[in-house]
Amino acid sequence: MEQLVNKYSDKLVQAKLGDDFGPSQPLIGGLDDILVWNRKADETRVLENVFKGLNINSLVFLRPKEPYSSLIRFLAENALNSNGLIQPKDCETRTFLHDLPVINEFCADQIVRVLKKRKSVIIAPEKNNKTFKGPAIIAQGTVSPEQGFVTISSVCFASFIKFFTDYLEALQQGFATADAHDLFDSMIPFLEPIQKALPKFIPSPFPNEEIVYSAIIEAGKKTVEYGLVDSYFGNISYFWNGTLYISQTGSSLDELSGCIDPVPMDGSTSAGLTASSELSAHLETISRTRCKAILHGHPKFSVILSMDCDPVEKAACNFKEQCHIKCPKKRFVDGTPIVPGEVGTGPLGLCNTLPPALTQANAAIVYGHGLFTIGKNNFSEAFQTMLEIENLCYSTYFKKVRLLRKN
Numbered sequence: 001m002e003q004l005v006n007k008y009s010d011k012l013v014q015a016k017l018g019d020d021f022g023p024s025q026p027l028i029g030g031l032d033d034i035l036v037w038n039r040k041a042d043e044t045r046v047l048e049n050v051f052k053g054l055n056i057n058s059l060v061f062l063r064p065k066e067p068y069s070s071l072i073r074f075l076a077e078n079a080l081n082s083n084g085l086i087q088p089k090d091c092e093t094r095t096f097l098h099d100l101p102v103i104n105e106f107c108a109d110q111i112v113r114v115l116k117k118r119k120s121v122i123i124a125p126e127k128n129n130k131t132f133k134g135p136a137i138i139a140q141g142t143v144s145p146e147q148g149f150v151t152i153s154s155v156c157f158a159s160f161i162k163f164f165t166d167y168l169e170a171l172q173q174g175f176a177t178a179d180a181h182d183l184f185d186s187m188i189p190f191l192e193p194i195q196k197a198l199p200k201f202i203p204s205p206f207p208n209e210e211i212v213y214s215a216i217i218e219a220g221k222k223t224v225e226y227g228l229v230d231s232y233f234g235n236i237s238y239f240w241n242g243t244l245y246i247s248q249t250g251s252s253l254d255e256l257s258g259c260i261d262p263v264p265m266d267g268s269t270s271a272g273l274t275a276s277s278e279l280s281a282h283l284e285t286i287s288r289t290r291c292k293a294i295l296h297g298h299p300k301f302s303v304i305l306s307m308d309c310d311p312v313e314k315a316a317c318n319f320k321e322q323c324h325i326k327c328p329k330k331r332f333v334d335g336t337p338i339v340p341g342e343v344g345t346g347p348l349g350l351c352n353t354l355p356p357a358l359t360q361a362n363a364a365i366v367y368g369h370g371l372f373t374i375g376k377n378n379f380s381e382a383f384q385t386m387l388e389i390e391n392l393c394y395s396t397y398f399k400k401v402r403l404l405r406k407n
Contacts, residue, residue, distance in 0.1 A: 053112035060148030076124035220253035229297035293375035
């Protein structure tokens, strides 16, 4: 357990959600035979009482670093003035978190009450509170500290998406507040586009199965390293010799060794039982496009722009509460299609909405979900496309904001 609490503390730092020292240093407790912490901290006195009130084996506590700290504080203060909930509309939150409860006291009883119903809680005391500095996120795990790490990553991601989506919509409707303007302006130094040079990938063609596995593992690590997905989310696959090699459901893209399933295209084995929940969309895409590589990430500005809709049109739309699965309008970001769809094989499943789009372009953005890119022969092509589209979405978003603020 000691290794695990240290591992996921390090991963929060690597994800640029926490720091190695200072107020944003992660605090993680794991309960096995005894309760162990990754470091000493005053907060453990309250958190140990949280352990006593819940049937869990781990807690992750984090005061997120910027830009997440200010974004979460802004959203949390608004939530406390309303129903006590931050309610993002991205797919990750819809399926994994539902909503983000907020409380204003670092109190074991209140934390326990919320964590009995949700995976996380945000503590956002008033700014002049001298006994507890916020905001902070607490997430629980019943099996491993990995669960808390995943939840906190998702809370930060969802909060980022919500603020920038809401801000653009408020500008379009003429309702943006002075506080929102000020926060947006203060965030600009933290929001540079991804300017890294393209990494080198194992070149195709791949001579054997071992190289296929190595190529998938390498591509997964690079996608996380470049901030195009949080490690736990997204998926990746490669078609070779009649078989689709795909990341397993719940796997971390930066730790794919031993977490890749070989799924025969003819369905001759049950290997797909533990494969990614989006296996059917990958299989159909391979069949329709004849591509070999598929990358699926959650780059932030691609997700944000996928939910950008003209407010007047949205108000008149019969599907405005089901945009993510039933949006009837054909929408694009500079030629990249945006499609609705949900995980699974139903009539609204991604296996039906995504592959047709990928026959027309080498990428598609799923509404509120993420970006799929394909490579004819290798991951270098798919990765370059993902990077270019995310940078394009970044610049497009800021152009929209600048234009709206001039008017």
